[in-house]
Amino acid sequence: MKRKIGAAVLVLVIIILSLVFLSKAFTINSIQCTSExxxxxxxxxxxxxxxxxxxxxxxxxxxxxxxxxxxxxxYEIHFAVPSTLSLSLIQKKEAFGLxxxxxxxxxxxxxxxxxxxxxxxxxxxxxxxxxxxxNELVFGVKLMLELVKYYGAENMRxxxxxxxxxxxxxxxxxxxxxxxxxxxxxxxxAVLSQxxxxxxxxxxxxxxxYKNPVVYxx
Numbered sequence: 001m002k003r004k005i006g007a008a009v010l011v012l013v014i015i016i017l018s019l020v021f022l023s024k025a026f027t028i029n030s031i032q033c034t035s036e037x038x039x040x041x042x043x044x045x046x047x048x049x050x051x052x053x054x055x056x057x058x059x060x061x062x063x064x065x066x067x068x069x070x071x072x073x074x075y076e077i078h079f080a081v082p083s084t085l086s087l088s089l090i091q092k093k094e095a096f097g098l099x100x101x102x103x104x105x106x107x108x109x110x111x112x113x114x115x116x117x118x119x120x121x122x123x124x125x126x127x128x129x130x131x132x133x134x135n136e137l138v139f140g141v142k143l144m145l146e147l148v149k150y151y152g153a154e155n156m157r158x159x160x161x162x163x164x165x166x167x168x169x170x171x172x173x174x175x176x177x178x179x180x181x182x183x184x185x186x187x188x189x190a191v192l193s194q195x196x197x198x199x200x201x202x203x204x205x206x207x208x209x210y211k212n213p214v215v216y217x218x
Contacts, residue, residue: 026055029083035091040071047087055079062087070115096145097125098137098158112141124148130159136177143181150185162209170195171204171217187213 031047033039039047046065050058059077062085066072073090080086092115097105103119126144140163147153153165155172163175170192175184191206191213204217 026079027083028053028055028058028085030085032080032084032086033089034087035089037091039087039089040091043069043072043087043089043091047085050085055085058085070113094121094123096141096148097121097123098141099125099127100131108141110145112138112145124153124156126156126158126163126165128158130161139178139181140175143175143184146181146185171206173206174209176209184208191215 028050029052031044031051033044033047043066046062046069050062053061059079062077063075066075071092073092075090076088078086078088092109092113094107094115095110096108096112097118098108099105105118105121105123105125106114107116107118107121107123109115124144126140137158140158143163144153144156144165147156147165147167151165151167151170153167155164155166157164162177164172165175166172173188187208188206191208195204195215204215207214207216
């Protein structure tokens with residue numbers, strides 16, 4: 001019996017010493033972040049905060065933070081000998097902005113997900129003159145991303161009555177606050193196709209908020 005107890009105690013001591021050794025052996029002293037471009041500053045800060053922890057604790061802590069980070073698409077965490085916490089990162093890309101004040105822009109990715117805020121931006125953006133509902137903002141961002149992509153839309157803005165955009169060499173278009181983006185764009189293309197059959201020498205205005213689109217200035 002005493003031998004069994006002694007053996008059990010010895011095994012327990014070995015396990016404890018092994019855990020202590022592993023904890024010290026895998027302590028994070030340096031970090032590394034790789035991405036398509038430079039890693040986001042906030043993400044680098046999260047990495048920095050893992051220094052001094054053992055790898056297993058650092059991996060869990062960093063993973064919990066990155067899983068809910070708005071700018072992170074996907075990631076992989078590795079340990080690099082002798083003591084480096086290495087992060088491979090795919091970041092969401094900013095594609096469009098909403099200007100709420102002189103120096104306040106909300107930034108969205110191509111899926112219309114909010115991923116950040118900035119005091120300035122070189123991205124295409126729409127000025128918010130009247131704040132619509134959240135689902136209307138998502139619809140508007142998706143719509144205006146398509147307008148920029150296919151029509152080079154300019155002077156975009158939004159208020160409580162609709163979304164507005166100027167299409168170069170075509171005129172200004174007013175869009176509804178909700179609906180199906182593909183349906184709205186299909187309606188726009190149908191109107192533009194009809195207008196192209198009889199080119200206008202002056203600016204026109206198209207209103208797509210109604211079942212039957214309205215064209216002014218013909």
